[in-house]
Amino acid sequence: MSKINKTFEYCDQLVRDFEKAIEHPIVGESSVYYTGVDLGTACVVLAVLDENYRPVAGAYRYADVVRDGMVVDYIGAVHIVRELKQELEKKLGVELLFAAAAIPPGTDALDSGAVKNVVQAAGFELTNLLDEPTAANAVLKIENGAVVDIGGGTTGISILKDGKVVYVEDEPTGGTHFSLVVSGAYKIPFSEAEQYKRNAKNHKELLPVLKPVVEKISSIINVHIKGYNVNEISLVGGTCCLDGIEEIIEKKTGIFTHKPQNPMFVTPLGIALSCRQESI
Ligand code: ATP
Secondary structure, eight states, X not given: OOOOOOOOHHHHHHHHHHHHHHHSOOOOOOSOOEEEEEEOSSEEEEEEEOTTSOEEEEEEEEOOSEETTEESOHHHHHHHHHHXXXXXXXXXXXXXXXXXXXXXXXXXHHXXXXXXXXXXXXXXXXXXXXXXXXXXXXXXXXXXXEEEEEOSSOEEEEEEETTEEEEEEEESOSHHXXXXXXXXXXXXXXXXXXXXXXXXXXXXHHHHHHHHHHHHHHHHHHHHHTTSOOOOEEEESGGGGSTTHHHHHHHHHOSOEEOOSOGXXXXXXXXXXXXXXXXX
């Protein structure tokens, strides 16, 4: 049986440092800055690390420029990345030159060009383009098991064996569906439901309402991990911020399931960790 990684010590510390750096950017003398650009269905996140790969700044914005993992509003995406870049440059007092980006599993042939163009058009030199599960695992550091990334539009399931991604798939169910369920159940507009869902104070009340959609995701996970010897599921992505989601998934899959403290920033930080100084 493979060793189960019961804690996310490195990940939790990195995310805590990043959350602090979002609030209070660290202005210093770093010789180089590395930026991770995560272009998501619901959210665009920029994470900036210093020469020692420590978080120094970050910014994010909810946006509708990507759908099901594909860039659908190219100009909108460029504007947001450029604005976030400029905002962070102002705070840090430096120009951010290098960036890495990621693409959801299965979209590389179609969309890697668009993601690359967005990052370059926003004024970065693109130095790495990797897949999201590999980025997430740079932070989680899992040897064997499944990483389930429940974002806004999709759920990415990846299986790791000896630290390498051996299987990846992306399914079109995510946090947007959670908000639609909340909107229907509470008879409130989608945007209000989205805000309500993101407030941790409402999670206890929302969990029974959202249980069926979490169970649907659990069945999707079961289909994809069948045939693989998975004995640990690690949850990442903003939707996994929902309190208690891990318990439902664990019950439905019968597999030990856990998540880091803030699953939303794992992939953006992993992308930033993969950033280098040479263009690809
Ligand atoms: P995708 O991976 O599908 O392209 P994305 O990268 O934009 O999407 P994330 O940034 O990982 O996805 O997560 C965004 C989703 O997480 C949204 O649906 C948002 O409502 C949800 N989310 C963010 N914070 C919370 C929270 N505190 N509680 C519940 N859901 C949350």
